Amino acid sequence: MTNKLNFTKRSIDGLPLPEGSKRAYYNDEQVKGLQLAVTSKGAKSFVLYRRLEGKPTRLKLGDYPAMTPAIARQEAYKLLGEISKGENPQTKKVAERANKVTLLEAFEAYVSTRKQNLKEKTLYDYRRLMTTAFKDWHRKRLVDITKANVQRKHQALTTNSGPSYANSAMRVLNAVFNFSQYQYEDAQGNPLIPVNPVDILSRTRTWNRTKPRERYIQPHQLKAFVGALDTLRLEGVGTPAETVADYLELILFTGLRRNEAAQLTWGGISFEARTLTISDTKNRNTHILPLPENLQNLLKRRFTAQKENLGQVSGENLKTGFSKTYVFQGEGAKGYLIEPRAQVRKVVSLSGIEFTIHDLRRTFSMIVADLDINAYKQKRLLNHKTMDVTAGYTPIDLEQLRKPMDQVASFILRASGRVEEVSVVTAIERQI
Incomplete structure (x- = not known):
């Protein structure tokens, strides 16, 4: 159900609620594509309805009354300007979120995706390493972790906690980055992280050489x-x-x-x-x-x-x-x-x-x-x-x-x- 309406506080507050689980949409008379979605429970939100890459899409602008009709029109005009330039606000928004992903967030996404395939002990070890070895990197954005950062961290862990521990920590970091390369994309659909920074340890052959444990009870x-x-x-x-x-x-x-x-x-x-x-x-x-x-x-x-x-x-x-x-x-x-x-x-x-x-x-x-x-x-x-x-x-x-x-x-x-x-x-x- 769609109806034209001049979006004002009075006109929006006076709208009837749709029956059952239905959702009603109202079109603004001033801005083409600007709609108000109303649920049967009384929730109201502004959306912009456009065809993006051939698909009908609704882009959420904000909830009413926190967002006023005037601000909704401003946001709608902004997105319409981006669309006219051939940009896709939806993928752009996803890319902006991906660009802000921290190491800890990426790690949690990784273990959540892989938990069915990883043994419980492996998950325990991964979490322990993330908590101890990378505690100071939890809020660091993935895109800000460089090859130089990795080399310095590996060396510091080797000095302070031992060669095996440093290698184990870096293997966890490597797994998170390999996962993130396919999980997060830029606005053009390309990997947000084109190169795994942990690869520098292999390229420079600086992984620690460790002997496998051979201890046993004689x-x-x-x-x-x-x-x-x-x-x-x-x-x-x-x-x-x-x-x-x-x-x-x-x-x-x-x-x-x-x-x-x-x-x-x-x-x-x-x-x-x-x-x-x-x-x-x-x-x-x-x-x-x-x-x-x-x-x-x-x-x-x-x-x-x-x-x-x-x-x-x-x-x-x-x-x-x-x-x-x-x-x-x-x-x-x-x-x-x-x-x-x-x-x-x-x-x-x-x-x-x-x-x-x-x-x-x-x-x-x-x-x-x-x-x-x-x-x-x-x-x-x-x-x-x-x-x-x-x-x-x-x-x-x-x-x-x-x-x-x-x-x-x-x-x-x-x-x-x-x-x-x-x-x-x-x-x-x-x-x-």
């Missing part, structure tokens, strides 16, 4: 390390200390990535089949591992304690809501264990061994290699993707992984001197 250190976990458990059943000790032990004996272990639910444990299943892995492949007897016992202990705490009925029926409960519960909003730094420091202090959680996965990998386990089985145990074309001709059944898992468990238990696991070791040794 065989002669396993006794002290496992002993420290046992000491931690003395703080009591259900304590954060016991949870972290069990969590670290599970990673040591399975080689799981820390987030895979932290987000393990009881639905992924089968005591009957003696298996552990991780559905959401780094490479998106479901990862199933046989459970050696010591881990079977550890998980049964946790299962029983948690069911008692939650008032669950006895038995092992995992087809209830309990199947979604995390094996290693945390005190945060996520519900599972996240960054147990305090308890890890306790283990370091008790054992005298400096380690990271990923070092435990590396320890498992080293033990698997030292035991001369088949290469294809090694990849399956660690859930590594393989590019070897012959791998498809060597199907490995789950049960074929049970002996290697028991061999690893036997090795660790023997090296750690666990008296209570001697019967398990003997049973395993009979299979070797």
Whole structure:
């Protein structure tokens, strides 16, 4: 519905409201294309109606009564002048907004777009780096970040926080700029940022050279390390200390990535089949591992304690809501264990061994290699993707992984001197 009207305060205030969800449009008698939009709820706004690039388009000028009819006409004339010059006010407005985008805004747009494809731990790391490394750049416009800025920031981070940290921060910045090149355009539809300033690090070969970490728990250190976990458990059943000790032990004996272990639910444990299943892995492949007897016992202990705490009925029926409960519960909003730094420091202090959680996965990998386990089985145990074309001709059944898992468990238990696991070791040794 469109009607001609001389826009004045009196004429606009006296307009009837359209019925239902309809919207009425009124044309100004003085300026061609200037309209007033009225909704059924009484909201009124000025728009300019024109054909832009062959498409009928309404450009919003402002809301009434904050914008008066006189100001609306001035804005309409201004846009009509731009259109007469062949400009598109709509794309120009988008470009002006894009030109003001700050680094933090671009980062939030990036993670919002990519959150379905990025792992939760990756998002956590990205946010941490953006918060710490680029805190002083949050309000800096993307278009103002130059190659020289990037070089100076990279050097400062290298000096103050270390080579690896500096590289990691710049990789996040690089991802944001790569995303922004396609996300933000100028008025002509060209990339607002034609060149990624982080490219200067590659062009000048100034990325820091860093050696991949090779640290792992040595065989002669396993006794002290496992002993420290046992000491931690003395703080009591259900304590954060016991949870972290069990969590670290599970990673040591399975080689799981820390987030895979932290987000393990009881639905992924089968005591009957003696298996552990991780559905959401780094490479998106479901990862199933046989459970050696010591881990079977550890998980049964946790299962029983948690069911008692939650008032669950006895038995092992995992087809209830309990199947979604995390094996290693945390005190945060996520519900599972996240960054147990305090308890890890306790283990370091008790054992005298400096380690990271990923070092435990590396320890498992080293033990698997030292035991001369088949290469294809090694990849399956660690859930590594393989590019070897012959791998498809060597199907490995789950049960074929049970002996290697028991061999690893036997090795660790023997090296750690666990008296209570001697019967398990003997049973395993009979299979070797």
